Each structure stands twice: as C-alpha cells, then as structure tokens.
Amino acid sequence: MELLVIRHAKAEDHGHPGGDGARALVAKGFEQAAKVGRLLKRVNRRPDVVLTSPLVRSRQTAEALCEAAEMPGPVVQGWLACGMDPEAAIRELVAFSDFERVAIVGHEPDLSSLIEWLLGCSGSSVEVKKASITGLLVHPPAWHARLLFHIPPSLIGD
Template sequence: MELLLIRHAQAESHRFDDAARVLTEKGELQARSVGEFLKKNKLLPEVTLASPLIRAKQTAEIFCDVCGLDAPVIEPWLACGMRPNRAAAELKAYAEFERVAIVGHEPDFSYLAEWLLGCEAGGIHVRKASVIQISDVRPPSQGGYLQMLVPAKVHRAVSE
C-alpha cells in the first residue's frame, strides 16, 4: 500500500471545544491546493480516511471535492492521540487499496511517519496541509519508504 499522510489545513487557533475548530479562509485555500497538487501529480487515493475533528474532516472534504473523489470515510482512530501501532492495525482493513490517504493531526503524524520509516523520535515534523507519501506500507507491520514530504508552500507553488 502507498500511504498519503495529509495534515489538516490551518484552523481557528482557539475554541472552547478543540474538536469543533473550523478551517480558516487560508486553511480552505490550503486544502484546495492539496487537491490540485494530488490531481496534477496523479497521486489520487482510492480511499480517503479522516479524523472526526472538524478541521481534518473539512480538509479531507475539500480536497476530495477538488479531485472528484468520494467523500472521506470518518475514522475515530484518527482523532488526536493516535498511536502508530494502532494506526497500522486499523489500516489493515484497507490493505486491498493501492493508495490510501489519511487526514489527521500533529504530533500523531510525525510519530506515525517516524515509526513507519524507522526514524529517531523528533526526526520528522509535519506542518499544516503537508503531504507525506510513504510507499510499501504493509499494515500492521512497521516499514515503508519515504517518497516525498511536500509542505503547503511547495504544493501551492507547484499547483499554480
């Protein structure tokens, strides 16, 4: 499986209920840029999974719409606090797909990427609206190959 880790786009900085934080105008543009980048580079996922938190769900819905993809599947295990071994175990249910996108949060995605790639903790930081492509992921096992890490600034410039 090829795994695309997409961190949610920019959201409101504060709200009493963290799960209800929505994307800002900039965040909506970032999510569109993710979709344009994936479409232009023929990196469309067969299925997109998203955290139930509003900012991740909105990011996934926007880029799926831009790409003409089915709506994202909301997965509770992608909420804040996801652990790499849990993610790998849950991804096993999607092993029949060649390319899977997951939309979620930090520091969870850094931990997952480091775990899959066998990196030391603190070696990867996933910025908002970044896309990480890891190939040869075989859930629930550890392992994979980093193909790219594209921050929002770069995919926005490439898509223009």
C-alpha cells in the same frame, strides 16, 4: 500500499468555545486543502480512499481536498482523532491494505509519530506542517515504509 499522510489545513486558534474538536478551518485553510486536492489530481496521485479524523478541521480538510480532486468524499475514522498511537493506527490500516493508495488526514504530533514509526526512526526527526503531504510506500504485513516524497505547503501551487 502508498500511504499519503496529510495534516489538516490552517484552522481557528486554540480556545474555541466548542472545544478543540470544534475548531474549523479558516479561509486560508480551505484554500490550502483545495490546493492539496488539485495537486493530487494534477500529478495523478489521487488516493483510492481518504480517511479522516472526526475533528472538524480534519473533516473539512478532507472534504475540500476530495472536492478539488474530483473524487468521492472522505471516510471518518475515530482512530485518527488526536492522540493516535502508531501501532493502533497500523492495526486499523490493515483493513485498507488492499487499496493501492490510501490518504489519511489527521493531527500533530500523531502523524509525525506514525511516519517515524513506519520509517524506523525516532526522536522528533519528522515534523508534519499543516496542509503538507508525505508519501510513503508501506509494505504490509511487516508495515515498514520507504519515504517517497514530502511536500510542504509552501511548495504546493495552484
């Protein structure tokens, strides 16, 4: 399975009156998410399914990405919320292992921890920037991975 790991795009600052989960994307974030979707479409890497955290900023990122990539909307998954444990994420991803390409949209430091776990490295060796894409070739059932690519938001064009 190819796993596309995407961090949510730029959102409102911390301290939102509705709490962290209610923080929405700002205008720049919507554009970042759309650029990710257009890139995935342009390079023929649209996922078979997009899974997203239930938090507003991740849902909005996934929705904008899907719309720009001209694909079905995302599927909300509670396990992608803040505080995701890599081993728990793997247990949940098993249900999607029949798909050729799966995208997950979530949060830091959870996504970095998942990538490190899959690659067998540790010690803060990975940092996932907002609206970046990391592609991994994941091999179930052992759930080890090979890095295919990492595209920071600064390199994602229109």
